[in-house]
Structure formats: C-alpha cells, structure tokens
Amino acid sequence: MGTVVALGGQVGGAKLADGLHRLRGRDLAFIVNTGDDYEHLGLSFSPDLDTALYTLAGIASASAGWEPEGETRALSTMLKRLSGLEQPPIGDRALAATLLRTQGLAAGRRLTEITLDFCRHLGIEARVLPMSDDPVRTHVLTDEGAIPFPEYFGQLGCEPRARGLEYAGADQARISDEVLDALHAADLEAVVLCPSNPFHGIGPILEISGMRELLRKRGAPVIAVTPIVGGKALKGSAGKMMRELGKEPSARSVAAHYLRLIDGFVLDQEDAQLVEGVRSLGMDVLAAPTVMRNAEDRIALARKVLEFARSVRERKALEVE
Amino acid sequence: MGTVVALGGQVGGAKLADGLHRLRGRDLAFIVNTGDDYEHLGLSFSPDLDTALYTLAGIASASAGWEPEGETRALSTMLKRLSGLEQPPIGDRALAATLLRTQGLAAGRRLTEITLDFCRHLGIEARVLPMSDDPVRTHVLTDEGAIPFPEYFGQLGCEPRARGLEYAGADQARISDEVLDALHAADLEAVVLCPSNPFHGIGPILEISGMRELLRKRGAPVIAVTPIVGGKALKGSAGKMMRELGKEPSARSVAAHYLRLIDGFVLDQEDAQLVEGVRSLGMDVLAAPTVMRNAEDRIALARKVLEFARSVRERKALEVE
Numbered sequence: 001m002g003t004v005v006a007l008g009g010q011v012g013g014a015k016l017a018d019g020l021h022r023l024r025g026r027d028l029a030f031i032v033n034t035g036d037d038y039e040h041l042g043l044s045f046s047p048d049l050d051t052a053l054y055t056l057a058g059i060a061s062a063s064a065g066w067e068p069e070g071e072t073r074a075l076s077t078m079l080k081r082l083s084g085l086e087q088p089p090i091g092d093r094a095l096a097a098t099l100l101r102t103q104g105l106a107a108g109r110r111l112t113e114i115t116l117d118f119c120r121h122l123g124i125e126a127r128v129l130p131m132s133d134d135p136v137r138t139h140v141l142t143d144e145g146a147i148p149f150p151e152y153f154g155q156l157g158c159e160p161r162a163r164g165l166e167y168a169g170a171d172q173a174r175i176s177d178e179v180l181d182a183l184h185a186a187d188l189e190a191v192v193l194c195p196s197n198p199f200h201g202i203g204p205i206l207e208i209s210g211m212r213e214l215l216r217k218r219g220a221p222v223i224a225v226t227p228i229v230g231g232k233a234l235k236g237s238a239g240k241m242m243r244e245l246g247k248e249p250s251a252r253s254v255a256a257h258y259l260r261l262i263d264g265f266v267l268d269q270e271d272a273q274l275v276e277g278v279r280s281l282g283m284d285v286l287a288a289p290t291v292m293r294n295a296e297d298r299i300a301l302a303r304k305v306l307e308f309a310r311s312v313r314e315r316k317a318l319e320v321e
Numbered sequence: 322m323g324t325v326v327a328l329g330g331q332v333g334g335a336k337l338a339d340g341l342h343r344l345r346g347r348d349l350a351f352i353v354n355t356g357d358d359y360e361h362l363g364l365s366f367s368p369d370l371d372t373a374l375y376t377l378a379g380i381a382s383a384s385a386g387w388e389p390e391g392e393t394r395a396l397s398t399m400l401k402r403l404s405g406l407e408q409p410p411i412g413d414r415a416l417a418a419t420l421l422r423t424q425g426l427a428a429g430r431r432l433t434e435i436t437l438d439f440c441r442h443l444g445i446e447a448r449v450l451p452m453s454d455d456p457v458r459t460h461v462l463t464d465e466g467a468i469p470f471p472e473y474f475g476q477l478g479c480e481p482r483a484r485g486l487e488y489a490g491a492d493q494a495r496i497s498d499e500v501l502d503a504l505h506a507a508d509l510e511a512v513v514l515c516p517s518n519p520f521h522g523i524g525p526i527l528e529i530s531g532m533r534e535l536l537r538k539r540g541a542p543v544i545a546v547t548p549i550v551g552g553k554a555l556k557g558s559a560g561k562m563m564r565e566l567g568k569e570p571s572a573r574s575v576a577a578h579y580l581r582l583i584d585g586f587v588l589d590q591e592d593a594q595l596v597e598g599v600r601s602l603g604m605d606v607l608a609a610p611t612v613m614r615n616a617e618d619r620i621a622l623a624r625k626v627l628e629f630a631r632s633v634r635e636r637k638a639l640e641v642e
Contacts, residue, residue, distance in 0.1 A: 042424045072395050078417035084442045092413040096399035103363045121405045 001027065002187035004306065007131075007215075008194030009033030009048035009201035011065035012227055014055035015292045016194040019302030021056050021126045022295070028126035029182035030056070033196070034111070035131075035138035035167060035204030038150040040088060041079075043095075044102045047150070048201070049115055049130060050094060057122035068093040088154055112176050127178065131205045134173035138200045139166045149200050158237045162244040165199050170207035175214065183214045190309035191215050193224035195290060197238040198257050199245075201227070212261055221263040221312040223305055225290060226251040229268040252277050259283075264312040266290065266305055284312045322348065323508035325627065328452075328536075329515030330354030330369035330522035332386035333548055335376035336613045337515040340623030342377050342447045343616070349447035350503035351377070354517070355432070356452075356459035356488060356525030359471040361409060362400075364416075365423045368471070369522070370436055370451060371415060378443035389414040409475055433497050448499065452526040455494035459521045460487045470521050479558045483565040486520050491528035496535065504535045511630035512536050514545035516611060518559040519578050520566075522548070533582055542584040542633040544626055546611060547572040550589040573598050580604075585633040587611065587626055605633045 004024055006017045009032060017030045033048045047066060054060035054068050061069045071091040079087045090098075097118060104114040110133040119128050139146040142160035152158060183191075196202050202224075206212055215222055228251050232239050239249040247253045251267040255278045258265070264284035267274055272287040279285045286308040292298045325345055327338045330353060338351040354369045368387060375381035375389050382390045392412040400408045411419075418439060425435040431454040440449050460467040463481035473479060504512070517523050523545075527533055536543055549572050553560050560570040568574045572588040576599045579586070585605035588595055593608040600606045607629040613619045 041420050042427050043420075068399065070395075072393060072413065074391075074393050074413035075396070075416050075420075078389065078414045079420065082417050082439055082442050083421055092393065092395035093399045095396050095416070096403050099362050099364075099396075099400065100403055106363050118403055121403050 002189030002220075003027045003029070003182070003185045004190050004192065005029045005031060005182050005185075005188065005215075006192040006194055007031045007202060007205050008196040009036065009051075009205075010196050011051055011055070011060075012292075013048070013194035013196035013201055014052045014060070014065065015298050016192070016225060016301060016305070017052060017126075018055045018295070019292070019298030019300070020192065020306075021124070022299050023302050023306070025125040026127075029179075030126055030128050031131050031179055031182070031205060032128060033131060033201055033204050035136050035170075035200060036149050036153075037135065037137070038148065040090075042102070043098050044105055045098050045150075046101060046111070046130070049111075049128065050097050052128050053097065053115070053118050053122060053124065056119075056124045056126060056128065059122070067091050110176070112178050116178070127182065129176065129178050129182065131179070131211075132173040132208055133176050134169060136167055136169040136173050136204050136208065138204050139168060140164075140200075141166060153237065158240060162199075162241045164245065165203060167204045167207040170204060171209050173208050175208060175210055180214070183217060185218070188218040188220040190220055190306060190313075191222040192305055192309070193222070193258065193262065195225045195227040197227060197241070198254055199238070199241055206261070215261065219316075221309045221316065222261060223264045223266065223309050223312065224255070224258045224262045225266040225301070225305060226254050226268060226271075228254055229290060230270050250274065252281075255281055255283065255285075263316065264308055266301075266308060284308070284315065323510030323541075324348045324350070324503070324506045325511050325513065326503050326506075326509065326536075327351045327513040327515055328353075328523055328526050329517040330357065330372075330526075331517050332372055332376070332381075333613075334369070334515035334517035334522055335373045335381070335386065336619050337513070337546060337622060337626070338373060338447070339376045339616070340613070340619030340621070341513065341627075342445070343620050344623050344627070346446040347448075350500075351447055351449050352452050352500055352503070352526060353449060354452060354522055354525050356457050356491075356521060357470050357474075358456065358458070359469065361411075363423070364419050365426055366419050366471075367422060367432070367451070370432075370449065371418050373449050374418065374436070374439050374443060374445065377440075377445045377447060377449060380443070388412050431497070433499050437499070448503065450497065450499050450503065452500070452532075453494040453529055454497050455490060457488055457490040457494050457525050457529065459525050460489060461485075461521075462487060474558065479561060483520075483562045485566065486524060488525045488528040491525060492530055494529045496529060496531060501535070504538060506539070509539040509541040511541055511627060511634075512543040513626055513630070514543070514579065514583065516546045516548040518548060518562070519575055520559070520562055527582070536582065540637075542630045542637065543582060544585045544587065544630050544633065545576070545579045545583045546587040546622070546626060547575050547589060547592075549575055550611060551591050571595065573602075576602055576604065576606075584637065585629055587622075587629060605629070605636065 138149040141164040462485040
C-alpha cells in the first residue's frame with residue numbers, strides 16, 4: 001500500500017477524508033480548500049481547515065460538522081451586547097484555532113506549519129495541508145458584483161444568483177513544499193477529489209497555478225466522488241449554483257466539470273442509471289453508496305474509492321502495455 | 322449635588338464605584354487602573370477596566386467579580402488542547418471585550434473611546450475612563466527582577482517577595498481629555514480613592530505625570546477608603562505586599578501612604594481604635610462599615626463616603642474663613 005492524497009473542503013470532503021484516514025493513518029495527506037478563509041475582528045478564520053481538523057480528530061459535532069461537538073455561543077452573545085451589532089456567529093471552542101492561527105501568522109509562521117501543529121496536538125496522524133500558504137479568496141460573481149464567498153454563504157444565505165466564480169490570488173499562490181512532497185511521493189497510490197462543492201470546495205484548489213499538472217504528475221489515478229446525489233447536493237449550495245451557472249445539477253455534470261483531470265468518477269448507487277453517460281465522457285465509473293451517515297459509511301466509501309483507484313490503475317497499466 | 326470622580330481598580334474598587342453609580346448615575350466618572358493591562362495571544366487584556374464595566378452594568382459574577390456572571394471556559398479548554406500548552410484562563414464571555422478592544426486599538430481608536438462605547442452598549446450611565454490612553458505597566462520588583470504584575474499575580478500567585486514597585490510608562494503617559502474634563506468640572510464635589518490595593522490598584526493612577534496635582538486642582542475633598550480591615554486585605558495581595566515592603570498591614574499604613582494627597586480617610590468600623598492614630602496624621606477620619614457583601618452595602622458605603630466628603634468640605638470652608 002502506498003500513500004493517498006485527498007483534496008476537498010467542507011463537511012462532505014472532511015467525511016471522506018476521515019474514512020481514508022481511518023484506513024491509512026499517516027499515509028494520507030489531505031489538501032484543504034482555503035478559498036473560504038476570511039478576516040473578522042482582526043482574526044484569521046479558516047473554516048474548511050478547521051472542519052477537517054475536527055472531523056479527523058473525531059471531535060466534530062454530529063449535527064454541525066464544521067464545529068466541535070458541544071459548541072457554545074457565550075462569546076457571540078457578549079460580542080453582540082458589547083458592540084450593539086449583529087455579529088457572525090463565533091463558537092467558543094472554535095475560536096481557539098482561530099486565535100492560535102492568528103497569533104502564529106502574526107509571528108511569521110506559515111499556515112501549513114500552524115495546521116500541522118494542530119494535527120499533532122489533536123492526535124491526527126494524517127497531514128492536513130492548506131492548499132497554499134498564500135491567500136486565495138473565492139468570490140461569487142453576481143448581478144450586484146463579486147461577493148466574497150463567506151459573505152455570500154453566511155450573511156446572504158446563498159440568495160444572490162451566481163453568474164460565475166473567481167479565485168482571487170490563485171494565479172499568484174504558490175504550492176507549499178508539503179503539498180509538493182505529498183504529490184511527488186514515489187508511492188503515490190491515488191488522488192481523491194472528495195465530495196465537496198466543485199466550485200468553491202475543490203475549485204479553488206485546482207485553480208492554483210500548477211496544481212492540475214501536479215495532481216497528474218506521478219501518474220496515480222485521479223478519482224472524484226460526486227457531491228450530488230439524485231439531482232441534489234447533500235448539503236449546501238452545489239445544486240443551486242450549478243443550475244444558475246447553466247449546468248444540470250447532476251453527478252454527470254460534476255464528472256464533466258472534472259474532464260481531462262480525473263481518470264475515474266464515483267457516483268451514488270441511486271444514480272446508477274447515469275453510469276453509461278458518464279463513461280461516455282471517457283472515464284471509468286463506479287456506482288457506490290456515497291451518503292456517509294456514520295463512521296462505518298465513511299470507511300466503506302473510502303475502501304471502495306481506493307479499490308476503484310486500484311482497478312483504474314491496473315486498467316491504465318494494461319493500456320500502456 | 323455635583324459630580325463625583327472615583328479612582329480604583331479590581332473588584333473592591335468597582336464595588337464602591339457601583340455604589341456611587343447607583344446614587345449618582347451620569348454624575349460619576351470612574352478613573353480605572355490600566356497598569357495591569359497585558360497582551361496575550363496578540364490580544365489586549367484590560368482586567369480592571371472590564372471588572373469595572375461588568376460591575377457597573379450589574380453583570381459581574383457574585384463570586385468572581387472580575388468576570389461576567391455565568392462565565393464558561395470552553396475556549397480555554399480548546400486552546401490548551403490545540404496548543405499543547407497551559408494557557409492563562411480566558412473566559413468565553415470575557416473575551417468579547419478583549420476582542421473588540423484589540424480590534425478598536427488596531428483601527429487607531431483610543432482606549433477611552435472604546436471603553437465609553439462599552440458603557441453605552443451596557444447601559445452604564447457613568448463614564449468609565451482608563452487612567453490614560455497610553456500604556457503604563459506595573460512591575461513588582463523582586464529578587465528575581467522586575468515581574469509584570471499580571472504574571473506576578475496570575476502565574477506566580479504573588480509568591481515572590483515584593484521589594485518595590487515600578488510603573489513603566491507612567492512618566493510619559495498623558496492624561497486624557499476625558500479625565501481632564503472630569504477633574505476640571507466646576508461642580509466637582511468629591512474625589513474618592515476606592516478600596517483598591519494602594520500599590521497596584523490606585524498607585525499606577527497616581528504615578529501618571531500631573532495626576533496628583535490634578536486631583537487637588539478644584540479643591541474638592543479627596544477621600545480614601547481603606548482596602549485593609551483588621552490587618553487583612555479583604556481580597557488579594559495588599560496585606561502581604563505591605564508587610565514585604567516594610568509597612569504594617571493596617572488601615573493606618575494605607576492612610577499614611579496617601580498623606581499629602583487626601584483630606585479624609587474612611588476606615589472600617591472594626592478598626593475604630595485606629596481613628597485617633599489616623600487623625601494624628603493630619604486628616605479627617607470616618608469609621609464605617611466598609612465590607613460590601615451586596616448592593617445595599619455598596620450604596621450605604623457610597624452614601625457615607627459622600628456625606629463624609631461634604632463634612633470635610635464644610636470644615637475646610639470654615640478654616641478658610
């Protein structure tokens with residue numbers, strides 16, 4: 001068995017990464033979207049990184065996977081009282097990572113170093129890696145202008161119609177040594193695009209200069225897992241955004257979105273009728289249960305994805321011969 | 322009735338200020354020690370200011386008056402876990418003022434403006450005023466060197482023997498316009514030194530250049546209330562520090578410490594036998610119940626202090642005639 005690199009963001013991405021982590025431990029590197037990072041009250045928030053950390057550490061809330069179990073809101077209540085202003089909700093537990101990150105960045109440390117320290121203290125064997133140490137900011141392009149994703153999602157509830165996305169800073173952002181090392185590994189077995197929103201979960205990672213080429217560099221199979229089941233995103237905004245961007249909200253659209261990057265695509269068993277259509281795009285396809293309700297589901301899907309990657313690798317090897 | 326200016330820090334100081342506030346509302350200005358302010362995790366902590374705010378707003382904990390009622394420690398627990406380090410305890414509620422203060426200072430606002438905003442949002446009629454907008458830092462001089470007071474008190478539990486104190490920055494700190502206005506008020510009726518530690522509660526305020534002169538400028542009586550009852554500080558470190566600094570830990574020592582600044586001294590009824598000794602220092606003396614267990618005690622003491630101030634003022638007026 002070799003090493004595995006997963007890419008993703010949000011709760012769905014973290015869940016599959018958790019399954020992979022439970023199977024492979026230190027042989028997993030999880031490259032996480034930072035396009036949703038934002039500043040508030042002078043502090044550096046990294047929602048997708050923190051979701052990944054809580055999930056892989058086994059301390060994420062079962063009902064609100066982006067925050068620690070048992071989260072409380074005492075700080076937020078007091079912030080509102082003292083400022084007289086509505087404030088974006090900040091969890092008391094969740095603020096710890098934000099404070100330490102802000103302090104570390106102010107002291108000149110890289111986001112990657114800070115995040116790897118969190119992994120160590122939380123007992124996470126895998127490497128949770130920010131997609132870059134340089135800032136990238138996802139904006140949703142709307143009729144009212146470009147809106148930072150956290151504002152679009154948080155304050156505006158994904159209301160404005162999406163006309164497109166832009167990833168400010170992605171063309172200047174450098175790939176960190178840690179991400180390079182993970183994707184250069186001689187024993188790289190598979191690259192997995194987790195079931196995250198293709199536009200603001202996986203998209204920002206792929207837009208970093210050189211990232212697409214790097215993902216394919218070692219020749220390991222690149223496998224994507226659908227975030228859309230039966231025409232609906234499991235959580236969040238993927239379905240709505242796809243429609244507004246003129247795409248059919250389906251697993252097939254997601255597969256088409258990743259064309260020329262991925263070798264194989266995993267769609268949900270509920271969408272098995274789409275297998276042939278996706279295969280006709282020129283990629284391997286697997287139908288499997290992709291809905292992860294508990295740890296067993298995560299492990300089962302991770303296992304299927306890795307088995308699928310192996311079969312794709314073997315088929316590619318035959319083709320070369 | 323005119324206006325009243327109180328000086329103090331810590332819980333004892335805030336309690337008497339609360340009594341004065343309940344009697345006089347907007348006619349009170351409370352000048353608060355900032356010599357215990359410190360930076361941690363890149364944030365600006367002002368413990369005495371926050372104690373004053375919570376107390377005057379009626380939201381201070383009954384058992385731990387320096388923090389809001391119902392305080393929780395979710396953030397601290399998570400900070401320790403994520404950093405692997407012991408961290409000074411930070412309350413979830415209390416962090417709100419610290420975050421907003423840090424952000425305000427970073428935006429170039431003065432500590433006084435920020436604090437007055439807090440007063441407004443908390444419904445405090447009085448003006449709670451930092452002793453200066455410039456940093457002053459109280460150090461305890463020990464055999465191991467000069468130790469910042471928060472470290473001496475918090476991490477070291479007041480263990481090291483105190484050889485003296487220094488107030489770094491006090492000679493350069495400017496008196497703010499708001500403090501000047503309060504002490505220049507034509508209707509200034511009394512200046513009250515609250516029952517705070519004379520060394521690190523009241524001391525830093527008095528060390529600011531020009532403050533002593535300013536306190537006496539309008540000729541209003543300056544009255545101090547003892548923080549020592551029966552040879553013991555009610556809370557905290559005053560008794561121990563006095564002994565180590567070669568002073569008898571008694572109300573009389575406190576009165577002597579304020580010689581040439583104050584016109585009258587309030588000691589506890591339990592120390593009534595000290596009245597003559599303190600009077601012989603050359604000041605008016607009142608014995609009264611100074612232990613404040615509830616709001617009624619605070620109001621009763623505040624009323625006695627203001628009546629005492631009036632009698633001192635009348636006696637001074639007679640002397641002049």
